[in-house]
Amino acid sequence: MPTPDQGSLDARILALLPTDGTPVLNRVMRAMLARACERPVSSEAYFSARDRLLADRSIGRLRGQGGQVFLATEAEALPAPPADRSADEPDAWPEAKLMGPLRAYLEGPFRAGLDLSDALCLVQDTSTIGRGQWSRPDFVLVTAMRFRLLPGAQVDVHSFELKTEAGGTVQAVHEALAQTRFTHFGHLVWHLPTGSKAETRLAEIEAHCDAHGIGLIRLRDPKRAESGEILVDPKRRATLPAVIDGFLESRLSAKHRAALEAAVRGAQA
Structure with a gap:
């Protein structure tokens, strides 16, 4: 047959x-x-x-x-509040234009702030990988640190949801939260220049991030990586290793998968 x-x-x-x-x-x-x-x-x-x-x-x-x-899709168990984007807010920095500055921030100040000089740190654009906004973070950052005395390695996976000046909404917080189904830490990165009209929503967004354990990073000036400011620290999720392993296998490039595997096993990539 x-x-x-x-x-x-x-x-x-x-x-x-x-x-x-x-x-x-x-x-x-x-x-x-x-x-x-x-x-x-x-x-x-x-x-x-x-x-x-x-x-x-x-x-x-x-x-x-x-x-x-x-299969990761746009469906999400958490009820998503309605978007409150304002059509008349400025869009001088569309999301595609913000991707480069965010990578520079993650590979620079954010990585330095983790204080993991001896650990592997991988940053990958995952914005076009996967299905649906609820399971497709814009960037993933993975660290792997081997212990000096104990066997094994500590692997942490961070997801980052990037939003424009007009896109910092309560719904954006829920998008970042949904992505933590596959990671340890979730972050919302919001391009919010000093003096922006959108600053009136900042306190509300901070409160929602804190309530849901989502990190909030304010990107004031995309031209300066050091302008990134962590306003809310994320809480670590007890995501199952098998779930994270499957997520990384489907999202990381072959080069990054090989580097992570080598770091976890204690070999040279």
Whole structure:
């Protein structure tokens, strides 16, 4: 009996995965595929399709207990408050133009502030990787520090949601919060120049970030990396290692994955 072609299996896996990002066991997905295709799906065919989707970062996976795969989408369990963007606010610095300054801040002052001189620190633009704003941070920063006496390594994953001057809203806080499903720390980065009309919302945004354990970084002048100011420190999430591992596997570049693996194992990248 012929088996489904590669493209058909890839598309069916994406269609069958829950849109809210709930993981599905590999064996369950194979059974679902068999029913959908009305024919058996071999282990080789399934895992080949899964690996292709992992390679193009359409899905993530969780290791252990049979293995699971998940689809990240815009669906979010937390109720999102309505956006309160003001159409007449200035947009001299659109988000795409702010990406470079944010990278400079993360690789410079923010990294220095972590005081991890001996640790690996990776910064990656993830703004176009994944599905949906609720699971696609603009940047991810990963640190890996090996202990001197104890075995193993401490890995911390930070996610950053970048917003323009007009985009600093309560909804933006919830976007940053949603992304912590896959990370240890979540941050909202807001381009808010001194004297901006949007400063009237600052106290409210600070309060919401503090209530939800989300870090708030104010970027006053994108031309100066040192103008970044941490207004609220994030709280560390007890995100499962398997969830973070699957997220990083689907988001990091091959070069960064190799560097992280080498750092965790104590080898030279």
